Amino acid sequence: MKVGGQHFRTIWLNPANEQVVQLIDQRFLPHRFVIEEVSTVAQMAIAIREMHVRGAGLIGASAGYGMYLAAIEAAGSPAVAGFDQHLANAAAQLKATRPTAVNLAWAVERQLTNIAKGKSEPDWHKTVQRKVALALATAKEIAAEDEEHCRMIGQHGLSFIEQIARKRDGKPVNVLTHCNAGWLAFVDYGSALAPVYAAHDRGLPVHVWVDETRPRNQGSKLTAWELGQHGVPHTIIADSSGGHLMQRGDVDLVIVGSDRTTRAGDVANKIGTYLKALAAQDNEIPFYVALPSSSFDWTIRDGSEIPIEERGAEEVKRADGWRDGQMLEVSVAPEGSPAANFGFDVTPRRLVTGLITERGVCKADEKSILELFPEHVS
Amino acid sequence: MKVGGQHFRTIWLNPANEQVVQLIDQRFLPHRFVIEEVSTVAQMAIAIREMHVRGAGLIGASAGYGMYLAAIEAAGSPAVAGFDQHLANAAAQLKATRPTAVNLAWAVERQLTNIAKGKSEPDWHKTVQRKVALALATAKEIAAEDEEHCRMIGQHGLSFIEQIARKRDGKPVNVLTHCNAGWLAFVDYGSALAPVYAAHDRGLPVHVWVDETRPRNQGSKLTAWELGQHGVPHTIIADSSGGHLMQRGDVDLVIVGSDRTTRAGDVANKIGTYLKALAAQDNEIPFYVALPSSSFDWTIRDGSEIPIEERGAEEVKRADGWRDGQMLEVSVAPEGSPAANFGFDVTPRRLVTGLITERGVCKADEKSILELFPEHVS
Numbered sequence: 001m002k003v004g005g006q007h008f009r010t011i012w013l014n015p016a017n018e019q020v021v022q023l024i025d026q027r028f029l030p031h032r033f034v035i036e037e038v039s040t041v042a043q044m045a046i047a048i049r050e051m052h053v054r055g056a057g058l059i060g061a062s063a064g065y066g067m068y069l070a071a072i073e074a075a076g077s078p079a080v081a082g083f084d085q086h087l088a089n090a091a092a093q094l095k096a097t098r099p100t101a102v103n104l105a106w107a108v109e110r111q112l113t114n115i116a117k118g119k120s121e122p123d124w125h126k127t128v129q130r131k132v133a134l135a136l137a138t139a140k141e142i143a144a145e146d147e148e149h150c151r152m153i154g155q156h157g158l159s160f161i162e163q164i165a166r167k168r169d170g171k172p173v174n175v176l177t178h179c180n181a182g183w184l185a186f187v188d189y190g191s192a193l194a195p196v197y198a199a200h201d202r203g204l205p206v207h208v209w210v211d212e213t214r215p216r217n218q219g220s221k222l223t224a225w226e227l228g229q230h231g232v233p234h235t236i237i238a239d240s241s242g243g244h245l246m247q248r249g250d251v252d253l254v255i256v257g258s259d260r261t262t263r264a265g266d267v268a269n270k271i272g273t274y275l276k277a278l279a280a281q282d283n284e285i286p287f288y289v290a291l292p293s294s295s296f297d298w299t300i301r302d303g304s305e306i307p308i309e310e311r312g313a314e315e316v317k318r319a320d321g322w323r324d325g326q327m328l329e330v331s332v333a334p335e336g337s338p339a340a341n342f343g344f345d346v347t348p349r350r351l352v353t354g355l356i357t358e359r360g361v362c363k364a365d366e367k368s369i370l371e372l373f374p375e376h377v378s
Numbered sequence: 379m380k381v382g383g384q385h386f387r388t389i390w391l392n393p394a395n396e397q398v399v400q401l402i403d404q405r406f407l408p409h410r411f412v413i414e415e416v417s418t419v420a421q422m423a424i425a426i427r428e429m430h431v432r433g434a435g436l437i438g439a440s441a442g443y444g445m446y447l448a449a450i451e452a453a454g455s456p457a458v459a460g461f462d463q464h465l466a467n468a469a470a471q472l473k474a475t476r477p478t479a480v481n482l483a484w485a486v487e488r489q490l491t492n493i494a495k496g497k498s499e500p501d502w503h504k505t506v507q508r509k510v511a512l513a514l515a516t517a518k519e520i521a522a523e524d525e526e527h528c529r530m531i532g533q534h535g536l537s538f539i540e541q542i543a544r545k546r547d548g549k550p551v552n553v554l555t556h557c558n559a560g561w562l563a564f565v566d567y568g569s570a571l572a573p574v575y576a577a578h579d580r581g582l583p584v585h586v587w588v589d590e591t592r593p594r595n596q597g598s599k600l601t602a603w604e605l606g607q608h609g610v611p612h613t614i615i616a617d618s619s620g621g622h623l624m625q626r627g628d629v630d631l632v633i634v635g636s637d638r639t640t641r642a643g644d645v646a647n648k649i650g651t652y653l654k655a656l657a658a659q660d661n662e663i664p665f666y667v668a669l670p671s672s673s674f675d676w677t678i679r680d681g682s683e684i685p686i687e688e689r690g691a692e693e694v695k696r697a698d699g700w701r702d703g704q705m706l707e708v709s710v711a712p713e714g715s716p717a718a719n720f721g722f723d724v725t726p727r728r729l730v731t732g733l734i735t736e737r738g739v740c741k742a743d744e745k746s747i748l749e750l751f752p753e754h755v756s
Binding site (some may be wrong): 030031044101210212213215219220221224225227228234235236237238239241243244245247270271274275278282308313317318319320321322323328330331332334336337338339340341342345 | 408409552588590591592593595597599602603605606612613614615616617618619620621622623625648649650652653655656657662686691694695696697698699700701704706707708709710711712714716718719720722723724
């Protein structure tokens with residue numbers, strides 16, 4: 001999408017040197033637009049763990065590029081055993097960075113499978129070249145798929161906004177979203193925000209209530225920034241405000257993303273999503289989850305099986321922001337008080353109106369999901 | 379309750395000069411313990427509006443002391459008309475500071491009624507002395523009642539914690555609370571936290587999940603601080619976390635305060651309370667509202683009639699905290715993005731398990747409330 005009028009993706013190869021990955025270092029947004037160069041898998045693991053990049057699709061794409069960088073590094077190995085060992089280590093290193101994100105393991109496994117297709121030949125140098133080329137092709141493929149899937153999610157979700165717009169006589173359609181499931185969370189377009197961008201680009205009046213999303217403020221820092229850069233009207237609210245807005249009739253629909261969705265339709269997403277789903281149900285407001293199919297975890301049914309990442313207490317006890325031209329952290333709690341920091345919660349499928357995927361919209365139940373994705377019928 | 383081992387109330391008269399009110403300036407907590415001296419009604423209006431003092435009971439007590447300061451000022455008037463005019467102006471000034479807090483108007487009206495009982499005599503000087511004495515007595519009475527009512531709420535609410543403790547084999551009872559309805563929100567003891575203090579002081583194991591309560595962080599700044607000072611185990615969480623904790627079985631009961639409760643039992647409290655009530659219902663966890671009867675608004679039935687204060691957008695776009703020995707504000711949102719800041723929401727009575735008042739516990743319905751407070755049967 002647009003940044004200062006120019007089109008950007010969140011991650012790409014350096015055009016001058018394809019052995020280097022470039023990405024938007026999101027830690028400095030909305031205050032500074034920083035592009036980071038990543039040339040080792042260790043750097044990529046840090047970028048994922050320390051959330052220079054974050055969001056379901058972008059984590060997957062970053063892991064894909066990370067495995068490509070690992071293959072370049074492994075190419076220095078004298079034989080296949082060393083090469084494979086380096087890749088296995090890199091895979092483990094990348095997978096350990098963010099335990100809840102299913103796209104991470106999915107992208108890493110896809111790379112391992114594809115790289116393994118580069119069969120050993122007598123000329124080890126040639127074998128390695130082939131494997132690295134496969135890793136590069138796979139990394140590009142993962143990113144391109146993510147982009148296309150998000151574009152399709154936008155087209156499928158657009159109809160819900162159009163339907164409401166028709167009844168609103170030119171008044172804006174109010175969408176509430178939580179966290180950042182915009183293009184910054186993917187390679188482009190986003191999941192939850194893809195229908196919003198599609199509606200806006202088609203000239204429909206749309207306004208987004210942006211949950212600030214403590215403790216890391218992905219809403220106020222990232223969602224507000226990307227909507228603003230693209231020119232979409234929006235208003236930042238504290239995470240506690242959504243229920244009140246729904247009671248007042250100021251929310252027409254809720255669209256959120258998902259870090260992991262079970263085959264039965266339970267949705268793990270940023271902590272607090274469950275509370276918004278409860279409020280939507282209580283006020284009879286549609287609650288949609290937008291996700292590319294890479295965010296499904298086909299191995300589990302029940303959301304209670306999803307591991308929930310616990311992050312450091314300091315994120316809750318501090319707030320970081322911009323002051324006098326620099327990022328500063330301030331303490332917002334007594335030094336002696338402990339804090340707990342759960343990254344995600346699980347919204348049970350009974351609270352989800354529908355899932356918006358690249359293949360279309362379905363109900364949040366196993367039968368409906370498998371009708372769209374029959375290849376996962378077990 | 380205790381601060382550094384010493385007993386404090388939130389507001390009191392300067393023992394050396396009873397024409398000066400002293401109060402804890404809560405803006406600097408938890409980082410600095412600042413006592414402010416207030417000697418004019420204009421200063422008191424600022425202290426309430428700018429939230430040096432906040433919380434249902436403390437706003438009422440502050441308004442009571444504010445009207446006492448107004449009476450001292452008015453005593454300079456040469457005749458009753460001027461005196462009454464000054465009091466009326468002061469009343470309007472105080473009432474305008476925080477529109478949602480019912481205790482504010484309640485305390486101001488009580489002062490006007492009581493001061494008016496000081497009938498005019500031929501000696502205007504004597505009349506004025508009597509009126510000022512009545513204002514002082516009323517201010518003290520409002521504060522003393524608030525303290526005693528909170529103490530009684532603690533005794534009535536204690537039984538719920540005791541009941542759960544009996545089944546827990548020494549494991550702590552987990553209470554979740556939102557915002558600050560502790561002693562800092564009243565003259566002493568608090569409403570929501572009064573049962574917690576009562577349980578702790580009786581040696582029962584109790585642990586409090588403290589919602590940080592954005593945008594002003596009354597939870598992480600005030601509730602965590604006062605619990606810590608009194609030695610009660612607690613953990614700060616982001617406002618979005620409560621639902622997840624309830625799903626996991628880590629919350630035994632929710633107790634919150636109220637800024638205004640209708641005669642039918644609808645509860646206006648800090649924005650976000652409604653979301654916690656929904657989650658408590660969804661997980662079959664008792665949801666109690668603790669309030670002194672001064673927080674009832676006997677004039678209305680339906681919560682939708684309660685005016686909801688909208689505060690400045692800057693509170694959402696910024697976070698303030700402590701760094702290098704001073705309070706600093708940092709910007710957490712794009713400069714160009716608007717924000718909305720709703721102070722309160724209304725939790726409908728159907729989500730409230732019970733109201734804990736100074737006279738005992740009742741269901742959140744008009745009949746049950748009026749059984750405890752028959753003087754308000756209309």
